[in-house]
Amino acid sequence: MNIVLTLLAVVIFLVILLFITALRIIFTFNSDKENINLTLLWLYPFLKAVITNEGPKLMLSVYLLNRNIMKRELGVGKSKIRANKLELIRQVKTTDANVSVSYGFRDPFITGVACGAINIASQFINIDSVNQNPDFVADNDYIYVDATAKVNLGSALLNLYRTHKNSSGD
Numbered sequence: 001m002n003i004v005l006t007l008l009a010v011v012i013f014l015v016i017l018l019f020i021t022a023l024r025i026i027f028t029f030n031s032d033k034e035n036i037n038l039t040l041l042w043l044y045p046f047l048k049a050v051i052t053n054e055g056p057k058l059m060l061s062v063y064l065l066n067r068n069i070m071k072r073e074l075g076v077g078k079s080k081i082r083a084n085k086l087e088l089i090r091q092v093k094t095t096d097a098n099v100s101v102s103y104g105f106r107d108p109f110i111t112g113v114a115c116g117a118i119n120i121a122s123q124f125i126n127i128d129s130v131n132q133n134p135d136f137v138a139d140n141d142y143i144y145v146d147a148t149a150k151v152n153l154g155s156a157l158l159n160l161y162r163t164h165k166n167s168s169g170d
Contacts, residue, residue, distance in 0.1 A: 017043065019154030022095065029145040042153060092156050093126075097149040100131040104138025111136050 038051040048063040062070040
């Protein structure tokens with residue numbers, strides 16, 4: 001009986017932590033190395049998920065207390081994105097969103113257009129800071145993005161539940 005009460009207390013504690021502790025998101029993209037990396041941290045080092053590209057495949061690795069507990073390939077492009085999934089993404093509220101972008105194109109005109117487009121887009125997206133480093137005299141085309149944000153996991157999961165409940169018509 002004590003084990004059941006202890007497990008119940010741990011589950012309740014983790015549910016409370018879902019609403020108190022934010023999920024930290026770190027995204028990096030490097031076009032020179034053709035590298036994409038998305039890291040999700042919650043109560044680090046308790047839980048960490050990393051999505052990276054290994055050749056043409058996207059791989060998901062999940063770590064619990066810095067021990068790899070799962071590694072598998074993500075299936076991308078096989079299913080159609082439905083409108084309610086896009087709506088869920090819109091409902092997720094990020095905080096402390098910071099983006100650092102370095103880019104350069106052989107044509108300075110394209111670099112200028114990209115600079116203006118990023119400035120315009122940052123006005124419509126909830127981003128706390130955007131740091132741009134355009135290179136107007138680049139010898140080759142490159143893009144490097146480093147972005148971080150925080151998401152309240154509890155409210156995001158509640159939004160997922162509400163969206164699923166409304167779409168199923170219950």
